[in-house]
Amino acid sequence: MKRYQSQIHRCFRCGYCKFPTDYSAYNCPAYSRFRFDTYSTGGRLWLIYAWLKGEVPWSEHLAEILYTCTTCKNCVEQCPMKFAPEIVDWIIEARSDMVEQGKIPARVKRFLESVYNYGNPLKKTAAERLPWTKGLKKYKEGTQYLLFLGCLASYEEATREMVENCVKALDEAGVSYGTLGDDETCCGNEVYAMGEMELSKQLAEKNISKFKELGVKSVITLCPHGYNIMKNQYQNMGYPFEVLHYSQVLAKHADEIARKVEGEVKGKKVTYHDPCYLGRHNKLYETPRKAIAAHNGFELVEMPRNRRDAFCCGGGSGNFINDYLAGSKDSPARIRVREAAETGAGILAVACPGCLIMLKEAVKTENLEDRLQVMDLATVIAKSK
Amino acid sequence: MIDIYNELTSIVDKDFVSNKPEELYIYGRDPGLMPAHEPEYVVMPSTVEEVQAIVRLANREKIAIVPKGGGLSLTGLVIPQKGGILLDMKKMDRIIEINEKGSYALIEGGTTHGALKSHLLKNYPHLRHSIPDSPPIATVVANAVIHGQGRLTQQRGFNSDMVCGLEVVLPTGEVCKIGTSAVSDYWFSKGAPLPDLSSLFFGWCGTTGIITKMAVKLYPCKKLRDVMLFLTDRAELVPDIMLKLGRTEMIEDLVVTAQPIPLRYAGNYYILFYITGDSEEELEYKRKYCWHTLWEYFEKRDGGFVSLVPEMKAPLLSMPSKDTTRFADVSKGGGFEYSGPIAPIEKYAVYVKKLEELAVKYNLYYSSAARMIDGGHSMMFSFSYTFNRADAQTMKRAKQALDEAAEYALDNGGVMWKPNLDEQKITIRKMDPNTLELMTRIKKLLDPNGIMNPGNWEVL
Ligand SMILES: Cc1cc2nc3c(=O)[nH]c(=O)nc-3n(C[C@H](O)[C@H](O)[C@H](O)COP(=O)(O)OP(=O)(O)OC[C@H]3O[C@@H](n4cnc5c(N)ncnc54)[C@H](O)[C@@H]3O)c2cc1C
Ligand code: SF4
Ligand code: SF4
Numbered sequence: 093m094k095r096y097q098s099q100i101h102r103c104f105r106c107g108y109c110k111f112p113t114d115y116s117a118y119n120c121p122a123y124s125r126f127r128f129d130t131y132s133t134g135g136r137l138w139l140i141y142a143w144l145k146g147e148v149p150w151s152e153h154l155a156e157i158l159y160t161c162t163t164c165k166n167c168v169e170q171c172p173m174k175f176a177p178e179i180v181d182w183i184i185e186a187r188s189d190m191v192e193q194g195k196i197p198a199r200v201k202r203f204l205e206s207v208y209n210y211g212n213p214l215k216k217t218a219a220e221r222l223p224w225t226k227g228l229k230k231y232k233e234g235t236q237y238l239l240f241l242g243c244l245a246s247y248e249e250a251t252r253e254m255v256e257n258c259v260k261a262l263d264e265a266g267v268s269y270g271t272l273g274d275d276e277t278c279c280g281n282e283v284y285a286m287g288e289m290e291l292s293k294q295l296a297e298k299n300i301s302k303f304k305e306l307g308v309k310s311v312i313t314l315c316p317h318g319y320n321i322m323k324n325q326y327q328n329m330g331y332p333f334e335v336l337h338y339s340q341v342l343a344k345h346a347d348e349i350a351r352k353v354e355g356e357v358k359g360k361k362v363t364y365h366d367p368c369y370l371g372r373h374n375k376l377y378e379t380p381r382k383a384i385a386a387h388n389g390f391e392l393v394e395m396p397r398n399r400r401d402a403f404c405c406g407g408g409s410g411n412f413i414n415d416y417l418a419g420s421k422d423s424p425a426r427i428r429v430r431e432a433a434e435t436g437a438g439i440l441a442v443a444c445p446g447c448l449i450m451l452k453e454a455v456k457t458e459n460l461e462d463r464l465q466v467m468d469l470a471t472v473i474a475k476s477k
Numbered sequence: 478m479i480d481i482y483n484e485l486t487s488i489v490d491k492d493f494v495s496n497k498p499e500e501l502y503i504y505g506r507d508p509g510l511m512p513a514h515e516p517e518y519v520v521m522p523s524t525v526e527e528v529q530a531i532v533r534l535a536n537r538e539k540i541a542i543v544p545k546g547g548g549l550s551l552t553g554l555v556i557p558q559k560g561g562i563l564l565d566m567k568k569m570d571r572i573i574e575i576n577e578k579g580s581y582a583l584i585e586g587g588t589t590h591g592a593l594k595s596h597l598l599k600n601y602p603h604l605r606h607s608i609p610d611s612p613p614i615a616t617v618v619a620n621a622v623i624h625g626q627g628r629l630t631q632q633r634g635f636n637s638d639m640v641c642g643l644e645v646v647l648p649t650g651e652v653c654k655i656g657t658s659a660v661s662d663y664w665f666s667k668g669a670p671l672p673d674l675s676s677l678f679f680g681w682c683g684t685t686g687i688i689t690k691m692a693v694k695l696y697p698c699k700k701l702r703d704v705m706l707f708l709t710d711r712a713e714l715v716p717d718i719m720l721k722l723g724r725t726e727m728i729e730d731l732v733v734t735a736q737p738i739p740l741r742y743a744g745n746y747y748i749l750f751y752i753t754g755d756s757e758e759e760l761e762y763k764r765k766y767c768w769h770t771l772w773e774y775f776e777k778r779d780g781g782f783v784s785l786v787p788e789m790k791a792p793l794l795s796m797p798s799k800d801t802t803r804f805a806d807v808s809k810g811g812g813f814e815y816s817g818p819i820a821p822i823e824k825y826a827v828y829v830k831k832l833e834e835l836a837v838k839y840n841l842y843y844s845s846a847a848r849m850i851d852g853g854h855s856m857m858f859s860f861s862y863t864f865n866r867a868d869a870q871t872m873k874r875a876k877q878a879l880d881e882a883a884e885y886a887l888d889n890g891g892v893m894w895k896p897n898l899d900e901q902k903i904t905i906r907k908m909d910p911n912t913l914e915l916m917t918r919i920k921k922l923l924d925p926n927g928i929m930n931p932g933n934w935e936v937l
Pocket of ligand 1: 543544545546547548549550551554555566586587609610611612614615616617618619620621622623624625626627681682683684686687688689801802930
């Protein structure tokens, strides 16, 4: 019996998990978007329990309710009960039961099939990796860091600046790095969150065997999702190595890449959006802020919901592709860019390719392009020349 | 045959109308122990016009309507006993106005206590409202509808006493202003100097109309707050201690806790009370005054103050108190419910004895919080028992204990608060027949088709 089956009845449906710490807004992205109690954490847990008991049959709608959870962990932060740390694990375990029974919604199915067939969720062959990633040095034994790009940075055009500027920053920092090139495969974080544990394990094994073969000791990930699974799962699979998110490297080498803030970003306030998998999942709140603050002249302003209370962009758990939370002015990414614009910031800094794509799109939809630019941390720094 | 679903989606954005089994399941039950019953539709209106149109439709088709806030009254008041339309009010969540000089907040029918608290703290830190200890999703309106009690209840009465105006969609669809806002642009009183019609909507559990706007009084929020804890092992002394403290007119809130674990709690009654001040000097004066007020009990070895370290104070000072909610998980079962009579405070000792007896009889884990109301005119005494949602037997036993507690409380001077259907029945049985007749007439007059939260207060 999976653990969730014996525990899930413990949710009281009190709704603390709908909020941030100060109760100023709704902070579960799925609940904010749909507003039926079914889409709140409590509603979801009660529905899972009802499904287990046979009181609610499986349906596409039921499964979609489960998959609108972005695994952002706001509920884990806010639930007052002792079981709080387990909530997202329960949701994932319930999804894994659905996966095992072949009962998953259409978009999730497409995502998983694509990873299975192509090694990434975007149905791309290795040959279709974006040109600027192909040009990067390949990792060889003795290189300091393996730069793990992740699927979005490898195949989504919108991340181009992010990739280029990260590489630039690494060059300036004077560290040596290389990529796996065509051998890089999906990290498996989203696949895991979607409940396809077996596939996730296979992907991890594949990447780890490559790391082993090349003698990799340190990995830098561009994506917090990759950082998360490597830090918390790969580590337990018999080949220990150091994992860093690129924001940690930027912060560590801030002196070498130091800027006086000039150029395009001069005079603009910056607000930082905490990615769930860096923040709530791994408690890295200050390091990315330091990465910007280290450069003379940036004015960092906070959104009302920040750090452990940050509002998810709606992209987690594969939703940067599946996008179950899209289609409304209450879509989380749209809410988040409005919140960012209200701070008076001209730049919304992110540290995740998923957030970058989601929030860039939302800025367009909200017609905020004149007021707000979405950039990743390395791009913010690069543009301050 | 008319297609109600399509009619509803012509009134409200279709994203906010559902007749799918998942929504019907969730909105057909609450976290308490009353049996489930599902609605046929769940609708989330955003405007008063939408509420009106839905009510008119329901009237025409004679379909039940049940308004719902946070759904946390625990006694099944939002379980649609006759199916129909469940109106989740939480999309009507605007804070329309804070009238600083008039000391009131005008909010919509689904604004949560959490949101109002947060808004005041951020924008008007010198003002506060009477927040209950229910989780922050509880709506301000629903809490007043059931005569809830909050952190200012000891000083100011029931939360419904702190209302100063309503906008209501009547069961027949008209929008009606109640209180001074019916005549003036200002919402400063729910009745006086006019006939007070507000009581047509409080205590009726959503059976007489849907409140779409409400003004609530705001009070000064002193800069400093502190909590004090007095302990006695003699339940019979508790009412006098409560009264003595209340009559100092220096304390904000007062709650007496009784529970068997942690072990240091067993056999003791914890009298928690709060003081506030604009300076440390004011606070210290009040501290000393309260100390002296209870000195005699200390001298006779009947009780004493417990010193609280900051880590112990922090959760006690937080509003709402998360600890209250945690009670649901003490036996890892995900459930608790309480029978909450409003009663004379002199009944404290006999109620607490009954609470403990019932816990033994039904083999349940118990807790009680008794909140003093209005300086001691009454108290809310909770007979709270946990149950395990995965164990039908504990659920049955908890319900039996609560039923017995309610019978006992009614026979011993209490009146059930937010009564479930069974408690409503026993209340009606005991009620003065003329009062019952008056309630019947009012209900018929307001809701001729009996569409509003039917099953509740069904006095006929
Ligand atoms: C842990 C815990 C602690 C609690 N502590 C307290 C406390 O300290 N003080 C206290 O008073 N209560 C307390 N409660 C009880 C309850 O949660 C609160 O009273 C809460 O405020 C009820 O609000 P709600 O929004 O959940 O109401 P609901 O249960 O949604 O509704 C209550 C009633 O109001 C009606 N209603 C809802 N909206 C409208 C509307 N717009 N117009 C007309 N009728 C409407 C409903 O039909 C129903 O009959 C507590 C409960 C829990 C679980
Ligand atoms: S997950 Fe926790 S906070 Fe959320 S409803 Fe359940 S018990 Fe309450
Ligand atoms: S993890 Fe995030 S999206 Fe999922 S239920 Fe919790 S708060 Fe909602």
